[in-house]
Amino acid sequence: MPPGTVRAWVVSVVHVVQHPLVQAELTGLRCRNCPGPEFRQRLRRIASLMVPAVTADFETKVVPCETPLEMTSGVEMTRRIILTPILRAGLGFLDGFFDLLPNAAIAHIGLARNEETLQPEPYYLKTPPILADSEVIVIDPMLATGGSAVEAVKRLVELGATHIRYACLVAAPEGIATFEAAWPDVPVFTAAIDRGLNDRGYILPGLGDAGDRLFGTA
Numbered sequence: 683m684p685p686g687t688v689r690a691w692v693v694s695v696v697h698v699v700q701h702p703l704v705q706a707e708l709t710g711l712r713c714r715n716c717p718g719p720e721f722r723q724r725l726r727r728i729a730s731l732m733v734p735a736v737t738a739d740f741e742t743k744v745v746p747c748e749t750p751l752e753m754t755s756g757v758e759m760t761r762r763i764i765l766t767p768i769l770r771a772g773l774g775f776l777d778g779f780f781d782l783l784p785n786a787a788i789a790h791i792g793l794a795r796n797e798e799t800l801q802p803e804p805y806y807l808k809t810p811p812i813l814a815d816s817e818v819i820v821i822d823p824m825l826a827t828g829g830s831a832v833e834a835v836k837r838l839v840e841l842g843a844t845h846i847r848y849a850c851l852v853a854a855p856e857g858i859a860t861f862e863a864a865w866p867d868v869p870v871f872t873a874a875i876d877r878g879l880n881d882r883g884y885i886l887p888g889l890g891d892a893g894d895r896l897f898g899t900a
């Protein structure tokens with residue numbers, strides 16, 4: 683197994699992005715005193731720093747290219763990329779991905795976790811046409827129980843997606859296990875696997891409520 687990957691206890695592999703810049707940004711984000719503007723900037727930078735790892739195996743095709751001096755060849759991405767933030771907190775991850783993947787289309791999926799049942803409640807869905815060969819990247823900073831991620835992938839599969847990957851910032855072991863049981867073929871990329879969940883479904887040590895910290899709703 684390459685460095686930075688962890689064999690989760692079910693079947694597939696979770697990629698932990700261990701780059702020092704990612705880990706240092708994450709530490710700053712976790713701090714309770716990190717103010718909103720800094721939280722948003724750090725999240726955006728981490729998202730960009732994670733893009734190379736998340737897209738490392740994307741297919742390219744050879745294309746001709748004319749420099750000011752002569753003809754040569756280069757590459758371009760073979761497949762259309764669709765970034766799929768899970769609202770709301772996924773929006774905090776979106777710009778950092780969009781900065782490096784400016785030709786991506788965006789699918790928005792609105793899911794709110796019910797505070798009592800911890801089940802995701804769908805409230806919005808707007809996607810571009812999803813072709814079977816589109817590369818779909820689901821983004822959300824937090825993988826807690828895994829319910830929201832499982833539901834988002836289900837929606838995308840129903841719409842025809844076949845190449846899906848999931849990227850988050852902080853994952854709980856419980857969420858990874860649930861996600862992998864539901865979608866064993868969907869690779870997971872995260873910057874950290876934390877200790878576990880508290881009795882309200884929050885990740886420990888985590889970073890608190892990502893949506894509230896991003897949008898000042900606490």
Ligand SMILES: O=P(O)(O)OC[C@H]1O[C@H](OP(=O)(O)OP(=O)(O)O)[C@H](O)[C@@H]1O
Nearest residue numbers: 769770771794795826827828829830893
């Ligand atoms: O793995 P889970 O247990 O499903 O929890 C994770 C979800 O919870 C948070 O969203 P939330 O529902 O709080 O909505 P918000 O982003 O609007 O705050 C987070 O952004 C994830 O989408």
Ligand SMILES: O=c1cc[nH]c(=O)[nH]1
Nearest residue numbers: 826884885890891892
């Ligand atoms: O710790 C958690 C769990 C779910 N959603 C969050 O924003 N944080």
Ligand SMILES: [Mg+2]
Nearest residue numbers: 891892893894
């Ligand atoms: Mg929230």
